[in-house]
Amino acid sequence: MAEVTLTNVTKRFGSVLACDDINLHVDDGQFISMLGPSGCGKSTLLNVIAGLEEATSGEIKIGDRVVNNLGPFERDVAMVFQNYALYPHMTVAENIGFSLRLRKRPAQEIQKRVMDVARMLELNQLLDRLPRELSGGQQQRVAIGRAVIREPSIFLFDEPFSNLDAGLRIRMRSEVKELHQRLGVTSIFVTHDQEEALSISDCIAVMRAGRIEQTDTPENVYSRPASKYVARFIGSPQMDIFSGEFERQDGRLLYRIGEALFEVPPLINQPEAPVDIGVRPEHVLIGEKGAPAEVHIVQPIGPFTYVTAKWEGGEATSRVTGIAHLKPKEQVYIQFDPVGLHVFDRTTEKRVNLFSLTA
Amino acid sequence: MTSYAFRRRLSRNFTRFCLAVFVCICLGPVLWAIVTSFLPLSAMTSTPPDLNPLNATLENYVEVFDTSRGLLSGLINSLIIALFTSAIALTLGAMAAYALARLNMPGSTPLLLVILATQMFPAIVIVIPLFLVMSRIDLIDKHIGLIVVYLSFVLPIVIWILKGFFEGIPLELERAAAVDGASPLQVFRHVILPISLPPLFATGVFAFIESWNEFFFAIILTRIHVKTAPIAIAEFSGQYQTLYGQMLASAVLASLPVVVLAIIFRKFILEGFVEGAVKA
Numbered sequence: 001m002a003e004v005t006l007t008n009v010t011k012r013f014g015s016v017l018a019c020d021d022i023n024l025h026v027d028d029g030q031f032i033s034m035l036g037p038s039g040c041g042k043s044t045l046l047n048v049i050a051g052l053e054e055a056t057s058g059e060i061k062i063g064d065r066v067v068n069n070l071g072p073f074e075r076d077v078a079m080v081f082q083n084y085a086l087y088p089h090m091t092v093a094e095n096i097g098f099s100l101r102l103r104k105r106p107a108q109e110i111q112k113r114v115m116d117v118a119r120m121l122e123l124n125q126l127l128d129r130l131p132r133e134l135s136g137g138q139q140q141r142v143a144i145g146r147a148v149i150r151e152p153s154i155f156l157f158d159e160p161f162s163n164l165d166a167g168l169r170i171r172m173r174s175e176v177k178e179l180h181q182r183l184g185v186t187s188i189f190v191t192h193d194q195e196e197a198l199s200i201s202d203c204i205a206v207m208r209a210g211r212i213e214q215t216d217t218p219e220n221v222y223s224r225p226a227s228k229y230v231a232r233f234i235g236s237p238q239m240d241i242f243s244g245e246f247e248r249q250d251g252r253l254l255y256r257i258g259e260a261l262f263e264v265p266p267l268i269n270q271p272e273a274p275v276d277i278g279v280r281p282e283h284v285l286i287g288e289k290g291a292p293a294e295v296h297i298v299q300p301i302g303p304f305t306y307v308t309a310k311w312e313g314g315e316a317t318s319r320v321t322g323i324a325h326l327k328p329k330e331q332v333y334i335q336f337d338p339v340g341l342h343v344f345d346r347t348t349e350k351r352v353n354l355f356s357l358t359a
Numbered sequence: 360m361t362s363y364a365f366r367r368r369l370s371r372n373f374t375r376f377c378l379a380v381f382v383c384i385c386l387g388p389v390l391w392a393i394v395t396s397f398l399p400l401s402a403m404t405s406t407p408p409d410l411n412p413l414n415a416t417l418e419n420y421v422e423v424f425d426t427s428r429g430l431l432s433g434l435i436n437s438l439i440i441a442l443f444t445s446a447i448a449l450t451l452g453a454m455a456a457y458a459l460a461r462l463n464m465p466g467s468t469p470l471l472l473v474i475l476a477t478q479m480f481p482a483i484v485i486v487i488p489l490f491l492v493m494s495r496i497d498l499i500d501k502h503i504g505l506i507v508v509y510l511s512f513v514l515p516i517v518i519w520i521l522k523g524f525f526e527g528i529p530l531e532l533e534r535a536a537a538v539d540g541a542s543p544l545q546v547f548r549h550v551i552l553p554i555s556l557p558p559l560f561a562t563g564v565f566a567f568i569e570s571w572n573e574f575f576f577a578i579i580l581t582r583i584h585v586k587t588a589p590i591a592i593a594e595f596s597g598q599y600q601t602l603y604g605q606m607l608a609s610a611v612l613a614s615l616p617v618v619v620l621a622i623i624f625r626k627f628i629l630e631g632f633v634e635g636a637v638k639a
Contacts (some may be wrong), residue, residue, distance in 0.1 A: 052534050073540035085531035089553045098549075099539035146539070 002063035002076075002186055003028045004049065011041070011048050018044040020210035022058070026188060026203075031180050033189045035060040035233070036207035042190045043158055045207075049188060050307045051075045051154050062154060078147035079148035082159040083132030084139045086131040086146075093118070093127040106356045117145045137168045146181070155187040161196065173200050174246055194234045198222060228349040231278050231342055240316045241278040243346060258313010260291035265338045265355045274346040275354065281306060284318035285338025290335035294327050309334055395421070396608040403603050419608035430609045432451070433591030437571055437613070439502055440587060444509040445566035449559060452517030457551070459518065460525035474515045482575050490579055500582040502618040508580060509570040517562050525551075560627040564620050571617060588613040
């Protein structure tokens with residue numbers, strides 16, 4: 001087990017800047033997710049940590065060692081790949097035991113440790129099968145077994161569940177989370193699925209175009225996004241972000257979005273520049289009071305219904321508990337829950353604290 | 360009414376018919392050669408040819424093994440040359456193809472094109488200069504001389520075929536092995552090599568057949584000692600008469616190793632070429 005520290009790590013491929021001056025600290029035993037869209041450099045960063053790619057500049061520390069000049073094996077990391085990367089000509093047992101065989105461990109020890117790992121991952125019935133005879137989920141469990149048997153100081157996961165179907169993906173999430181709770185090994189998990197990152201990690205680093213935009217707990221990344229980008233990337237359906245203007249009416253503070261006026265809490269700071277306001281669906285309230293709007297789309301998903309309402313100059317999506325008995329074109333009134341308002345500087349796109357309730 | 364099912368059956372049967380015609384065209388001469396090799400000379404030269412199976416004889420086969428005919432030594436020479444050519448082509452070709460597929464060397468694309476370009480000259484263009492060079496360095500009528508020449512045209516093709524296959528192997532496989540603690544050599548030995556056996560067999564058989572069948576360079580670059588099987592066969596056509604029966608009997612004999620190879624490895628050959636084609 002070990003902590004990981006990246007200092008000013010940069011990785012270039014020719015003229016392409018894949019990782020741009022990354023600084024990151026992962027505590028011993030922490031489970032961190034690198035979250036971002038494809039092409040944001042998250043997998044490259046993982047490969048740099050693994051030693052599969054060389055950093056162009058910067059320092060990578062695992063534990064107390066600077067590992068820049070060490071190979072993947074010497075870094076004592078184990079990795080699980082998106083396409084599993086099982087050795088196709090070896091059985092499950094041989095796949096799991098390969099690293100021990102390379103280290104010339106006695107056959108008995110290999111057999112015992114393979115059995116232990118296989119039992120933990122419920123692979124003991126499949127030890128003599130070849131990878132192509134397994135289902136996707138089983139293959140991924142073998143890949144995890146191959147990592148676990150090494151007893152490494154760090155686990156690296158490169159989008160391990162992307163090739164699995166939805167149901168299996170959710171089951172594997174809890175399996176990996178349980179594994180982490182049991183072994184307590186520092187883990188770095190790359191994914192483009194925000195829900196996966198939120199559900200599995202102690203900490204999330206949101207990446208954008210080779211840079212880390214925000215590193216924080218899942219709660220904070222969701223409820224206090226550091227920028228518009230993070231706000232939009234996390235949460236589904238997306239947060240609605242509006243470019244409006246403040247207005248005062250009868251001593252009340254209002255925010256004008258198109259033709260509609262929304263009541264907002266009093267300011268604690270005067271904004272220095274124009275600001276945008278973002279609201280997540282659960283904080284868009286449909287009811288008897290507020291700004292008039294017309295129901296546009298109704299999407300029931302079971303426990304909730306997402307209702308998108310339109311008005312002249314804007315639209316917002318609201319999450320209604322249960323089944324909403326609303327029809328398109330119906331007239332409704334919407335309000336924003338003051339606790340769920342996110343304010344962003346319009347030019348820098350960074351979060352600003354403006355309202356007394358959300359400070 | 361022509362239903363969709365009927366039309367589909369019709370078009371499938373038409374395809375089958377065309378394939379059957381193609382197979383007949385390809386196999387006809389082979390069949391003719393086999394039949395003829397069992398006939399006495401008199402039966403062949405009569406008009407129309409006397410195909411009475413009662414006349415069938417093994418005399419052609421017995422006579423071609425007369426050592427003065429040179430067929431036996433031709434087969435041995437061909438075997439030596441083809442084995443060495445394919446072994447060297449596979450060893451060097453696999454290494455070169457792997458390097459070209461995996462190492463991002465500057466200039467690897469031009470290099471590949473140059474390798475391909477060496478194949479663009481008709482043999483007739485290079486054979487005279489080649490002969491001069493070979494005689495200057497005293498490689499005429501030597502096994503190694505032909506092996507070197509065959510390598511020059513087998514190796515580029517081997518490199519291209521294997522490069523396509525190696526590129527189809529997921530990079531993660533090698534990375535997984537590296538993370539598991541394998542050195543580059545161990546990655547090759549434990550992971551790449553075992554999964555590459557089918558295409559290696561396929562390309563090996565290809566290289567063997569190419570050098571086994573080669574005639575043009577062999578007739579120019581050999582004289583007495585290193586006549587290969589195709590040359591020995593051609594020599595049945597003499598100044599005064601052509602011994603068709605013996606010639607074709609030797610041809611059938613010389614084809615046997617190739618046919619046997621193809622049958623034994625046909626699963627590998629198909630797998631190998633399909634994988635190389637689809638995955639790349």
